[in-house]
Amino acid sequence: MGQKAGNRLRAALGQTRPAAGPAKPAVEPAESGPAESGAGSVERDWRDRLTSPSVLLPLLRRSDLVPDHRLGQNFLVDGNILRKMVNLVDPREGDVIVEVGAGLGTLTRPLGKRAGRVLALEYDAYLLPVLAEVVADLGTVEVMRADVLKLEWGPLLTAARERAGESGRIQLVGNLPYYLTSPLLYEWLGQPLPWQRLVITVQKEAAERLAAEPGSKEYGSLSVLCALRGGAKVVARLAPSSFYPRPHVWSALVLMERQGELALPLAVKKVVKACFGQRRKTMVNVLVMSGLLEDREQARRLLGEAGIDPQRRPETLHPEEFVDLAARWVDISDNEPGDGGHA
16 A cells, blocks of 8 residues: 555544655545435435335435445345444444445444444445445544455554554454455454454354364364454354345354454464365374475474374364464474564
């Protein structure tokens, strides 16, 4: 993200920095405008009732919008789930909330009424005018066009942390489409980002992977990273009827509250990634075939020191065993522990 985009992010958070040379931003402020003629006195009413099909469908028609399947657009039409999400986020005056995939503003609006600042990120340019209209009366909400897979989350959340101060929390929320779930979670869980809570809806299978226990078929690298960050709780399961258009799969509402150090050692991420790249191999073979160690004798010695049976498979190791194994691997190799950067 260039200097110019960084300035926009800081400006959105109430900060300023002297402008530098031009750069192509990863994030663009959305255009806002007045509501369409005819909304009149019922404008506030319809903006607070976007989960109602009687409001949503006419809004889509008058805005000439069709949900884009390629972008995973499924709009929430369950008021009970919306209330559950808002209560789970529990927005407070000092909080800065970053919402991914704000869409039409169904969740954005109730969050903006209670939080100190909401950054509503949306990629689809066709949705931005409606989103801006929905939150036009809320000075706490900043609507921004962003490709979240290209966004540099470090500068964004560092600025959010400065804006929130000591008492406020940084929360990442949103209804994550399938194609965004894994890359975003690897970024959020693997990098030293100063967030406190995640409140997200994902496909049920993805939620099960996040909360999976060692030995289960769902257990994988995301499960380990999530556990090392404090773990995930599946709060509710959402039927396809909770969305329009209806997806073909169930979804789940997930809460994660970060614990422990801000940065995960680079060695831990390397070991976890290598092991689950060959999850059906035995540990003695994984350590050699992945290139972490030179030969089986060295692998057996390392595993013996860690108290791990060489014939175990990666999917049976507990998160703490990966941490211990990574620390011992660093001790016998030329690798440095790292600072929590990209693996």
